[in-house]
Amino acid sequence: MSISDMMPIFFFVGFAILVVALIVGINRYHARRFAELLVRLDQLAMERGWHYRGSRLDDTERHTFTGETNGVSWQIESLRRSSSGESNSPMGHTRWWTEAVSLSDEAVLLLPNMGSVFQSLGTGGAPSGSIAEKFGGLIHIVLRRFATDILNASPDDASVLESIRPVQEGSEALRDRYTILATGTMAAGRFLDADAEQMLLELAPKSQRSGQGMRAMMVIFWHKGIQVIVEGQIVDVDRLEQLIRLGLALASGQKSSVWS
Numbered sequence: 001m002s003i004s005d006m007m008p009i010f011f012f013v014g015f016a017i018l019v020v021a022l023i024v025g026i027n028r029y030h031a032r033r034f035a036e037l038l039v040r041l042d043q044l045a046m047e048r049g050w051h052y053r054g055s056r057l058d059d060t061e062r063h064t065f066t067g068e069t070n071g072v073s074w075q076i077e078s079l080r081r082s083s084s085g086e087s088n089s090p091m092g093h094t095r096w097w098t099e100a101v102s103l104s105d106e107a108v109l110l111l112p113n114m115g116s117v118f119q120s121l122g123t124g125g126a127p128s129g130s131i132a133e134k135f136g137g138l139i140h141i142v143l144r145r146f147a148t149d150i151l152n153a154s155p156d157d158a159s160v161l162e163s164i165r166p167v168q169e170g171s172e173a174l175r176d177r178y179t180i181l182a183t184g185t186m187a188a189g190r191f192l193d194a195d196a197e198q199m200l201l202e203l204a205p206k207s208q209r210s211g212q213g214m215r216a217m218m219v220i221f222w223h224k225g226i227q228v229i230v231e232g233q234i235v236d237v238d239r240l241e242q243l244i245r246l247g248l249a250l251a252s253g254q255k256s257s258v259w260s
Contacts, residue, residue: 074098080233092233099225107222177204
């Protein structure tokens, strides 16, 4: 075989070596950047009296912070998972929670304002088989999946959301930003005090152009405590501190209350 006949083989082998070297280089670069991030976040957490743990396993990157502020113990989980879908875009969320306060058999849920979408919930007068009845059933399924997949709740825990419905609590400005659902108006009214409302409005998702506020945000107060869930992974400490302040504002109004 002549040299000219072997040229395609040389080209293929050389190209394969180049691709492998490129992949190895990219992996080493990301590994170094992740190691640097772990060190930086650990240092920033220690400066604030928090505890930090970071890990990356397969396609999931996870950062966990724990701390205690004004007698309220809390945790943050910031998670990013590579998508295997067609878009190949990363998915993730950041969750703050505390079990320092809780409800025994009620629930309050705040979601981004979705207009009249949730009006089919709790409408006992909806005709059997109507769109409203079917839509309400679908929403309850989505809420149960949200509770089990995002809140790490059991199916039994998630069943409390089956009786949730829209309530007219909070200020008009708050209702313009959020859909407020609850199993009862008393819990919702006590939960949404002035300080909590102010923080919710400050961090309400703004337009993408403004670059302000959190991304899509959800809040739940139930028997498993208070949880604030934000779309996307957050590792910026300033934004984490915003999330902590919001959670503490939501919890502070409940510490002196007895819920039964």
